[in-house]
Amino acid sequence: MGTRFDDTESRVRSSFARQTMMQTFGAEIAALAPGRCEIVAPVLPLARQQHGVGHAGLAFSLGDSAAGYAALTLMPAEQEVMTAEIKINLLAPAAGDRLIARGEVVKAGRRLTVVRADVFAETAGKEKLIAILQGTMVPVAVAG
Template sequence: MAAFGARIDSLARGRAVLSMPITAAVGQQHGFAHAGASFALGDSAAGYAALGLMEDGAEVLTVEMKINLVAPAAGMRLVAEGEVVRAGRRLTVVRATVLAVDAEGRRRDVALLQGTMIPA
């Protein structure tokens, strides 16, 4: 995620917010952020949310992740808000909302993710 310029904006127990700039490096042919960038950021936010409920020293892996792309990712920045839906004994169900933020600070949902995480 460092190659995308992603950063962690906030962490709380079972929640994480990450963001990254929308640059030509993550763009697609129509000038929007590529869906892969939205997926990577959302998956990472959901993973950090899950990690926040795991034992100290644990790492996290994605078991599966579904994405719905609901609008073009147009703007200056992508923000992913990840949260834990349910933490089980071994598997953790997560979701993330990815938003595009424009130059005026307006936010628009661009992707919804839901998946499952497991400690590594």
């Protein structure tokens, strides 16, 4: 018999698998824990900007998803999550082989959950912080 978090992890991974944009980017959930989520994705040619580095939209999408899924790990099974608002500070170009987004819950509430995410560009195992996000997630009823 699985633990409660095993059920939550299964629900989060199932939700993530339905995100076709994440599939397009080749993104995967690399780590998951209560209030935390790490998503990784290669910097594919389809997600680069004119200078050859990862597009800010890629960094934003990965950070938003990592923060959102961190929030979902703390929500009841009958709820899903949507972003109400989120901002990004771009600190450096997304120059690397892949991006790593680490999302975490800052404060979970019944109606609003404040989240943050740090996005790193990685090359040869070395990480560089390229973006930080902070936002608000809201619970929504699971469609059914």
